[in-house]
Amino acid sequence: MTLSTRGTIGFWGIALVLPLLGVVAAAAGTPAPAPAPTGGTPDGGAAAAPGPSDLELHRRAIVIDTHADTTQAFTYFGIDIARPQPDLDLDLGKAAAGGLDAEFFSIFVFPRVVKPAEFHNEALRQIEALERVARANPRRLRIARTAAEVRANAAAGVLSALIGVEGGHALAPGDGPTQLEHLRALARRGARYLTLTWSNSNDIGGSSGDDGEVRGLTPFGQEVIAEMNRLGVMVDLSHVSDPTFWDAVRASKKPVLASHSSSRALTNIPRNMTDAMLKAVAQNGGAVCVNFGSAFLDADFHERENAIWSKPRPSDRRAAWRQIRADGAHLTPPVTLARLVDHLQHIAKVAGPDHVCLGSDYDGVPALPVGMENVSKLPALTAALRARGFSVEDVEKILGGNVLRVLEANEK
Numbered sequence: 001m002t003l004s005t006r007g008t009i010g011f012w013g014i015a016l017v018l019p020l021l022g023v024v025a026a027a028a029g030t031p032a033p034a035p036a037p038t039g040g041t042p043d044g045g046a047a048a049a050p051g052p053s054d055l056e057l058h059r060r061a062i063v064i065d066t067h068a069d070t071t072q073a074f075t076y077f078g079i080d081i082a083r084p085q086p087d088l089d090l091d092l093g094k095a096a097a098g099g100l101d102a103e104f105f106s107i108f109v110f111p112r113v114v115k116p117a118e119f120h121n122e123a124l125r126q127i128e129a130l131e132r133v134a135r136a137n138p139r140r141l142r143i144a145r146t147a148a149e150v151r152a153n154a155a156a157g158v159l160s161a162l163i164g165v166e167g168g169h170a171l172a173p174g175d176g177p178t179q180l181e182h183l184r185a186l187a188r189r190g191a192r193y194l195t196l197t198w199s200n201s202n203d204i205g206g207s208s209g210d211d212g213e214v215r216g217l218t219p220f221g222q223e224v225i226a227e228m229n230r231l232g233v234m235v236d237l238s239h240v241s242d243p244t245f246w247d248a249v250r251a252s253k254k255p256v257l258a259s260h261s262s263s264r265a266l267t268n269i270p271r272n273m274t275d276a277m278l279k280a281v282a283q284n285g286g287a288v289c290v291n292f293g294s295a296f297l298d299a300d301f302h303e304r305e306n307a308i309w310s311k312p313r314p315s316d317r318r319a320a321w322r323q324i325r326a327d328g329a330h331l332t333p334p335v336t337l338a339r340l341v342d343h344l345q346h347i348a349k350v351a352g353p354d355h356v357c358l359g360s361d362y363d364g365v366p367a368l369p370v371g372m373e374n375v376s377k378l379p380a381l382t383a384a385l386r387a388r389g390f391s392v393e394d395v396e397k398i399l400g401g402n403v404l405r406v407l408e409a410n411e412k
C-alpha cells in the first residue's frame with residue numbers, strides 16, 4: 001500500500017485489519033542504529049547536547065505535542081504504553097524522559113478499512129481505549145480538556161492526554177444534522193481538535209491527498225466550522241486542500257491549528273504550508289505545529305521514502321512496518337535535527353514566534369531526524385533551539401505556550 005506523506009498513517013493505521021486475523025503483539029525488535037548524519041550545521045545540529053540550563057528550561061516549560069498516532073497501537077493491538085515499547089515512538093516512560101506534559105492522541109479511523117457506517121462509532125471506540133489507558137495509569141496519564149487542566153496536570157507531574165480527531169469523516173455517516181450531532185458527541189467526549197479532512201476528501205471539503213485537492217469547503221463545512229467554534233473544538237488544517245485551507249481560515253472565528261505540517265518553502269509537498277498560509281494563520285491568531293517526519297522536512301528524503309512504500313513486504317503487517325522503519329532508518333543521508341530546527345525557524349520568521357509549535361506525528365511516520373527518533377529525545381530540541389539563538393521566552397512558546405494560547409482562545 002503506497003501512502004507517502006499524502007496519506008501517512010503508519011503501520012498502526014495500515015494494520016487495522018490485523019485484529020480480525022488474530023495477530024497479537026509480539027516481542028519488539030530493536031531498530032537498527034541510524035547511519036551518522038551528514039550536512040548538519042554546527043549550531044543546533046544533531047550533536048547539540050542539552051546543557052544543564054537547557055535541561056532546566058525544558059523541564060520548567062509546558063511541553064505539548066499536537067499529534068501522535070500511538071492510539072492505534074493500544075486500541076487495536078492491546079499494546080501497553082505503560083511499559084517500555086521499543087516498537088513505539090511514544091510510551092509513558094519515553095514521554096516522561098522527554099519532559100512531555102501533554103499529547104494530543106490522534107483519533108484516526110482508517111477509511112480504507114473501516115466501513116463508512118462505522119466511522120463515528122470507531123472514533124468513539126478509540127476514545128474509549130484512551131480512557132482505559134488513563135484509568136489504568138491514574139498517576140501517569142490523565143485526560144485533559146482545557147488549558148487549565150493541562151497546566152494543573154503538568155504541575156502534578158502527570159501527562160495530559162488530549163483528544164484530537166483526525167479526519168472529518170469521523171462525523172459520518174448521516175445527513176448534515178446527524179453529523180453535527182456526532183460532532184457534539186465527540187466534543188462531549190473531550191475532542192479538542194478536528195482535522196477537517198485526512199487524505200480523503202469528505203462532506204466538509206477537499207483534501208490535499210486525493211482528487212479533492214482542487215475543491216474547497218462545502219456549505220456543510222461552513223456549518224461544521226461554526227459549530228466547532230461554538231463548541232471550542234479547534235479547527236485543524238493539516239491534510240486539507242489548499243482551497244479548503246483558505247476557505248476555512250477565513251470562516252473560523254477562533255484561532256486555528258495545523259497539528260502536523262511543516263514549511264512548503266523548505267519542503268515542497270502538499271501536506272506542508274506555504275508562506276502565505278503561515279501568514280494567514282498568524283493573522284488568525286493560530287499556530288502551525290511542525291511535523292517531525294523526515295519526509296516532511298526534506299524533499300529529497302521524501303522522494304527516497306516513497307520508494308520504500310512500493311517495495312514488496314511480508315503479509316504480517318507488523319513485520320512489514322518494522323521493515324519499513326528499518327529501511328527508513330537506513331536511507332542516506334538521514335535528515336538532521338538541524339533541519340527540523342530550520343523548519344521551526346522559518347515558520348517563526350514568516351509567521352512570528354507566537355505561531356509555531358510541535359506536531360511530531362510520532363508513531364505515524366517511517367523515518368525521523370537523527371536525535372529526535374522518539375519522544376524521549378525532546379530535550380535535545382530545546383538545546384538546539386537555544387543554540388540557534390531563540391530566546392528562552394520564544395522556546396517556551398514553541399514548546400507549548402502557543403498551543404495553550406490557541407486552546408484557551410477556543411474555550412472562550
Ligand SMILES: [Zn+2]
Binds near residue numbers: 008166239260
Ligand atoms: Zn496525519
